[in-house]
Amino acid sequence: MIAERQDMKRKRVTTKVAGLDHPAAEEFKPSLNMWQRALRQIQRDRATKGAILVIFALAAICFSAPLASDIFQVDPVTQDLRNNYAPMFSPGHPFGTDELGRDHLSRLLYGGQVSLSIAFAAAFLALGIGIAVGAFAGFYGGPLDDFIMWFVTTWNSIPGLFLLILITSLFSATPLTLVFILGITGWTGTTRLVRAETYSIKEREYVIAARAVGASNLRIMFLHIVPNVLSLIIVDLSLTLGALILTESALSYLGFGVRAPTPTWGNMLNGGLDYARRAQHLVFIPGILITLTVFCFFLLGDGLRDAFDPKIAE
């Protein structure tokens, strides 16, 4: 859709120039917009491309868990206490079993689904709240802004994990409640970012022009200002995703996250010290998967920041 429109724009421009009958007209190329330039930058950046690839591969593997369950005839909840702590590559269980004899491979895959889904949903919720609150605070300023900033400062002054384990201990966490809890505790960073940008953007000419033609405040905020912060928000999304996977796994490790029998990569490490003695792959594999996923999201965030940075020359 967007590509089509771009295409039409380009055609229109070229025909107009061609109409001038100038010899250079054939070589005329319209300048790239922000998204095209960013895309081009990413195409050159091998680390970022690798990170995207790994994230997609991990997600694809995790979400094909039913397939793997079919192939190996295993599922993540059936217990087999006579066959617990089975080592890697044991018959029927390619990744061994945990302390209750549950198949480790299918728990890893289903756990990955849960961890990734929670992180994505919570990140979108947090960013949604953060963008809306930040845009309002920055656009209206005054007492509303003062109140919001007081709240943000206060919220940030409670040590993050203290607040999270306090809240999750009050409501027994299911994946859905965890999404809400992570969402409503994690929006303050985005708010600060969007507020600061809104403050400077609202004085620009195009915003004044929009106001002059009679656009409402809401329209100006969400159709003229927010789209111009979008590149920052996309970078923020990637970093937030990484941070949320870390937070979720830490909560689950402490036992305040998603409860058993639902697996997540974090609560699979819950019995960490017992595993350390008896079956170390039960520690290594989920830990490495968390690290790898977070690593890729952070790398992607870095790459996107560079890609959107107008100071980095082509």
Place this chain on the structure above:
Amino acid sequence: MHRYVIRRTLQAIPTLFGITLIVYFLMLLAPGDPVALLAFDPTIRHDERERLAKQLGVDDPFFMQYLRWLIGDDWMMVDTNLDGEVDAWGDNYGILRGDFGTSFKFRGSNPLNLIAERLGATIELNVLVLIFGLTNGLLIGVLAAVYRGRVFDRFTRVFAVLGVSIPVFFLGLLAIIYFGIELPRFLESLGIGSGRPILPMGGRCPPVRGGCPPIYERFHYLILPVLVSALGVIAGWSRFMRASMLDTINSDYMRTARAKGLSSRSVWFRHGFRNAILPLTVFLGPAFVSLIGGSVIIERIFTWPGLGLLLFDALLSRDHPVIMASVVIGSVLTIVGYLISDILYALLDPRVRY
């Protein structure tokens, strides 16, 4: 300067007020009957229960309960025998005067005393983490800036992203597996040692009566927690320092220093380093704050008897006064951390005048 410090300190008051409001509100949402928690007695009669509820004031409106918790009720007459008339002065001093009630679990003890016992351990650990993390992180950052684009720089870049990606609890488990199990096992197979862990796997000191010996006698207890916790600090600060260092490179005083023929070590460390480190002081507060938040995890892995472990245990045993006290004190530490780093920045950088 004094005026700035005073103003900045006054700004912390509304924040502190907001924290008490949030914490109290959250605890009101807690499931479970406070009467049942305080007087756990299944045989309690219904009218007896109502009497207790009235005495505790749990039926009062939110704002009254909050106010009583915040400033106490010893300044007003309360109804103790429930005949509908006030008859005695209250005996609750409120948290502003350090009265968080009494712990449910450790009967009769003031939560603040419990925290005071633990706070030293948390601060000791995190200050050491900051010192170790900052010295290494800053050094790596400077070297990465000096050798930018070369192997060292590229290596530390990957290391930095990896360092903030690896979950602290996973790193802690790896450290325990390696130093507690694998390395001793390997050494034993070589005929060295007895196969016992070469470093203590947890705790702050050997279990002895009368508290822990001075820090230099139990340094080996600190090694693993500090190393594990400091990795994230090193990773983050090496990047901050590199970026800040590269910002200063193009400034005039650096060019002057180079032009007058100073050795490159002098240029980098005396002129570059000192100026590059200035803007980083504002990150000091957030760094300390995230360490306080992360103390729950690191203290849980290494059973370090600090504030985080106290909160963790209190949450498991639903010890409400201790939970509230820990969160409030943790937040006070956070506020003080931000305050110190802001004031430090104003002190160090003569250009900053508020």
